[in-house]
Amino acid sequence: MPQKQGFSADKVAAISGLSEKGLRSTVLLPVGYRxxxxxxxxxxxxxxxxxxxxxxxxx
Numbered sequence: 001m002p003q004k005q006g007f008s009a010d011k012v013a014a015i016s017g018l019s020e021k022g023l024r025s026t027v028l029l030p031v032g033y034r035x036x037x038x039x040x041x042x043x044x045x046x047x048x049x050x051x052x053x054x055x056x057x058x059x
Contacts, residue, residue, distance in 0.1 A: 021058060029054075 012025040
């Protein structure tokens, strides 16, 4: 499978065990803090969606 915009879905599946659960990754979400002095988006209006609309916890 070809690499998708900066991450390998196959490697994510292998590391996380998603395949065994019948799941696959389609998006990789970076988590952390931005450098406000280097981020041109910092002054734009933020749209915040509820966490449960964006994240599914897989045990």
